[in-house]
Amino acid sequence: MSKPRPGDVVVITGASSGIGRATALAAAAEGTHLVLAARGVGSLDLVAAECDDAGAASTMVVPTDVGDDAAVRALVDTVLDRHGHIDAFINSAGVVAYGRTEEVPQEVFDGVLRTNLLGTANVARHVVPVLRGQDSGTLTLVGSVIGHIAVPGMTAYAVSKWGVRALARQLKLENADKRGVTISYVAPGGVDTPIYQQAANYDGFEGRPPPPVASPERVAKQILSRLDRQHAWSQLLVSNEVIRFGFSAVPFVYDAIIGPFFRHGAIDRLRPTEATTGNVLAPRQSGNKLHGDQGNALVGIARNVLSSLRG
Template structure:
């Protein structure tokens, strides 16, 4: 897909963050944009922001909870009837709730799988038949750096993003011979409302491990995604640090574990030292 002009792009989680940044860039290139999210007020606000920049842009709003399969099926059937099959589907809806395994309630694990993984499956399932019938299209699934190298504090979130990776690996093989491309994105920490929410719950060790890594802007991630689609890339790695971490994890395999263990030990020591300092 070398041009987005006149193409229809459906973006889940499109009312904020990476999804909204992608909508902005796609409108700038002449695409027609459909945003899907569960919060109607945020959808309205997103549309207003987009049309303030692109008054002639075409932005349609679709309200659904991606974790609700019947709702997704019904809403997207209406979209297909009114707009036709999207040329580009971006599964960007996602939630993150870190915490040590023993502290996380089971419903957090349910939520991570329901939104991050099954939400991606439900939306894709509803649209792929129409894309196959047309014989073209491109699907972008948003995973995370934690989807290829999980760390302390992300037993729930990282596992759901690994599931997105596994789903995408098989989906790519099935759809590529039939004219539909698939891309898998591994963004690092990105300056979004979701990150602000997530930071409230990060264990100190997780915070220390992530402390040296940079935070990307949603627009920088969106730019990398569109560049990757144009290249026909399967794996898209926004940011230099993400590319380095991915390469090292691939080269070292399980050999990366001693490095991570040393980082955890160091983070635990610093955490204990800070706790002792506050007590004294």
């Protein structure tokens, strides 16, 4: 199946906002049975109503913190009690922290790893045995181009996403004996979601998606198109490959330009912010939306440059 079929059971974590929310809506339009998971129940209820309107065969909300292994086990048990099987499990839950490594508090740094990396491991621990028992189904891990490169001021996120990529590779090797089981890994680039405003921040300025910026709807379509494609291309933007090439092939050039590019392309210098834990340690449901509000990326870069020139 290049995308979910009517009646398939699709579980999505991080479903209350951004990529997860867009993926839920896209899967709903295919007539699937949806199980929506995130930490905050209020936002999930709103998404469930949207998915019902979009054509979902059914929706079920299961508040879940993927960093809690017992909660993930309970989520999987709940799905099996209701539906008896899982056709696709898409792990989109993720959080971000901005700031130099030594400036990000220990609990925030660890919190990013807990959700992004350990949460992914928790999902794999409980979902993979179900898929192997069925000899069918897909586990999709949502990574990032930052899981293939290095960027200043996002160490916790980069470490977590490098770990997700490694975990995906391990899972593919370990499950190669099950022809019906697909381990899918996707790496978006910049995406127009609220994750940048929701991030923990010790940088002093709000983050923004670097260009080229994809819509969450486009990313959702790409995720669903890879559900049964074990060897599908993982990078969701051509520009990701250009960046990866520069990082690996000419590291001295990459290292020289990534700092200025990050300061102008991935930070909004016209939006100063106080130090905040964001949604890393606890959900901030008021900020959960489908899209962000950063505006045009190139305009944002131009404004950053002008701001720097003006001192």
